[in-house]
Structure formats: C-alpha cells, structure tokens
Amino acid sequence: MIVCPNCNHQNPDAAIQCEACYTPLPAMTTCPNCGASVQTDASFCGQCGSSLEVNAAPATPSYIPPTIAPDLDIPDLPAPDPLIPPDPLVASVPPVASAHAPAINPATSNPAATEPIAPPPLPTPAQGSAASSSKTQLQLQTARLLHVQTNTMIELPANLTVIHIGKPNDRVPPDVDVSGFPNSEIVSRIHADIRVEGDIYYIEDVGSSNGTYINNTPLPQGNRHRLRPGDRVALGKGDKVSFLFQMS
Incomplete structure (x- = not known):
C-alpha cells in the first residue's frame, strides 16, 4: 500500500495519485533485502532497516577531463629570411694628421660639408608683442x-x-x-x-x-x-x- 503524504490515505501499490485528495504519490520500489515496498527516495527500509544507498544512481563527477585532440599532421613552416644587419654608425671624427699623411687644410676643404646649418632666428619679444598688438588693434571695433x-x-x-x-x-x-x-x-x-x-x-x-x-x-x-x-x-x-x- 502507498500512504498519501497529504491525507494519509492508503492507496494500492500501482496508484499514481491519491484516491482521496488526488495528490501525486511518490514512486515505490522493492527493498533488495526483505522485498518490502519502500519509496524510491528512502535511505533505509522501514521493515528490515537495510540501507538503500546502493540503489542510488552514481553521482556525476564534477570534473570532466578535457578531451585530447588527435594528433594533426601540421607541415613544417618555412624558415624566415635572415635579418639584414643595420649599417654601422660612422662617427664624425675630425681627421688627425699623421707623419705619413698630409694635414687637411680647413680653408681648402668643402665648407658646405663641414659648416653646420644655423637654425632660423627666433622672434624677439619686441616682435612678438608688436604682432600681438597689431592683432588686437584689428579686432577692436570703432x-x-x-x-x-x-x-x-x-x-x-x-x-x-x-x-x-x-x-x-x-x-x-x-x-x-x-x-x-x-x-x-x-x-x-x-x-x-x-x-x-x-x-x-x-x-x-x-x-x-x-x-x-x-x-x-x-x-x-x-x-x-x-x-x-x-x-x-x-x-x-x-x-x-x-x-x-x-x-x-
């Protein structure tokens, strides 16, 4: 007999819902030790006291090992081109006269290659103030x-x-x-x-x-x-x- 958990009405073993209050009835199984009818979610048999945990489904492992991809036949990549070394830096060192080489006369050398290029002159404060004053005068209304x-x-x-x-x-x-x-x-x-x-x-x-x-x-x-x-x-x-x- 299946006892209704709501109204305690005794129902036949094959009943799915209570005949009195129509409450869904719990599923029943058989105790493997004494053969008595017990609920499927029961931990112990009510007749013989045997543990029913062995009938429980094995727990799903929380960790699933990753699947290993099969070995792929990856072709070898071609070797990269060798790097081109940079040009060596040549420091501009003034020539030093030696006993076997004649000294270089700066007056006869190329002045364009030796003389540094002077930067353009910066405006003096007087010029900057004059430019700003002219702009201010242009903006004045009469x-x-x-x-x-x-x-x-x-x-x-x-x-x-x-x-x-x-x-x-x-x-x-x-x-x-x-x-x-x-x-x-x-x-x-x-x-x-x-x-x-x-x-x-x-x-x-x-x-x-x-x-x-x-x-x-x-x-x-x-x-x-x-x-x-x-x-x-x-x-x-x-x-x-x-x-x-x-x-x-």
Whole structure:
C-alpha cells in the first residue's frame, strides 16, 4: 500500500495519485533485502532497516577531463629570411694628421660639408608683442555718429565707458559737443549718455528738456536702448539734430 503524504490515505501499490485528495504519490520500489515496498527516495527500509544507498544512481563527477585532440599532421613552416644587419654608425671624427699623411687644410676643404646649418632666428619679444598688438588693434571695433543734416562724421572715443552728449557746461563737459550744429538750441547742455559694455553700446536720456528719440520713438528718461548699426538718434523734438549710429 502507498500512504498519501497529504491525507494519509492508503492507496494500492500501482496508484499514481491519491484516491482521496488526488495528490501525486511518490514512486515505490522493492527493498533488495526483505522485498518490502519502500519509496524510491528512502535511505533505509522501514521493515528490515537495510540501507538503500546502493540503489542510488552514481553521482556525476564534477570534473570532466578535457578531451585530447588527435594528433594533426601540421607541415613544417618555412624558415624566415635572415635579418639584414643595420649599417654601422660612422662617427664624425675630425681627421688627425699623421707623419705619413698630409694635414687637411680647413680653408681648402668643402665648407658646405663641414659648416653646420644655423637654425632660423627666433622672434624677439619686441616682435612678438608688436604682432600681438597689431592683432588686437584689428579686432577692436570703432563706433561713429553721422550727423544727418550736415553729413558730418563724429568718432566716439574708444577709451571711455561713458560718453556724454550735450553742450559745454560747468557740471559735465560733453565728450560729443553738438553746439556747432544747426538747431543746437533744442539740445540740452547735459542731454544723453552712451554707455559702452564690451562691444555693446547703450544710449539713455539723462534729463534733457526736449527728450531723445530712437527711430522716431521717444526714449523714456531712465531707460536705455541698445544701439545697433543704422539706428537714428534725434536730440530734441522735430528731428532737427539727428545722428545715424554706425560701427566698423
């Protein structure tokens, strides 16, 4: 009889699953000593106590020796070509006059074969600084104001970060004096400032009486406008004192 491990129901020896709970039943074998029915995974017989390990399958060896490949008939390789020895180094030793050989006169020998070739001269620091300064000058941008009414060009100072525009006064002398242009009476003595930040130019009105106009649009006091090439700057109303901003 096979006892169900789940419900302990006794089943016939040929049963595969339990008749009561349908649990798969363990496989059975016969004890080689007493002939009693025992489970195949049992280590000892329940009737006679004999060890059942002899019926277990031999353990698979963990190490499998590698198979040795049969001998292959490998043909002999041809011998390599002999190495070519390098040319011996010949040191340039000046000839020594002996009693049997005449001395060599350097004046009559070939100067091209004996005189070393001088390397090209390196640039002096003065030349290097001059080259760098010339490159720096080429990279500098210049800004100008073109007076529209008289076609007069005014170069903006390159060494100032704040350029004052107006007419002569005792408080802030102008860097761009417009007193000599027609209708300059509408321009305040302290009219506008151009501020330079790197290569960017800004203009702002600093409290003029008649205002500053950028492209015919009034510029509020305290605000600033980034100037771009072609912008038209009018000092005062009526577009009577106007300039075109240019860069090169």
